Amino acid sequence: MDEISIEALEQAMDEKIRPELSLHGGDIWVEQLKDGVLHVRLLGQCSGCPSAELTMENVVNQVLKENFPSLKQVVLVTGVSDDLIQQAKLLLNRRKKQ
Template identity: 40%
Template sequence: MDITLNQIESVLDAKVRPSLAAHGGDVIVQGLEDDVLKVRLTGKCSGCPAAHSTNEELISLEICQAFPTIRDIILVEETNPELINMAHKILNHQL
């Protein structure tokens, strides 16, 4: 059975996003390839020291229970572009 991104989004909506929203965050699916799901945390969950625990204990748990064929869930970590822009302004004495 092929897993669709819509199916994954449905599980995230039902089982994961409410918990993340309670902390001011969300999760975005970056892609699914070779049974490996890539996700990125956003909002206050982005860059949180507990992000890896959130991925392992919440996202991976729920997704792997719903879709046993998914082999791994990788947390893609990026610095928020707005934060980088603000840092540049501070360094250039524009703020």
């Protein structure tokens, strides 16, 4: 299998996916690329959109798999990341101390 780089994926997203998402106030973030499986998170207005799965199928999957045939799967990450939870806890603790 051909090696896929994050840089190449980011370039494809910059050119072909992000402009489409930005029309709707959204963006995309790469969480992880491991063993040919790309984990991404939709941001902005796209993050909570009821059509997020359709966007993944019709925009993200289609573009990336056309450009990177060796890509096995693109997975949409949902929920709150551990980092974000930790940041929220720090903010709440600071407020309690004030």
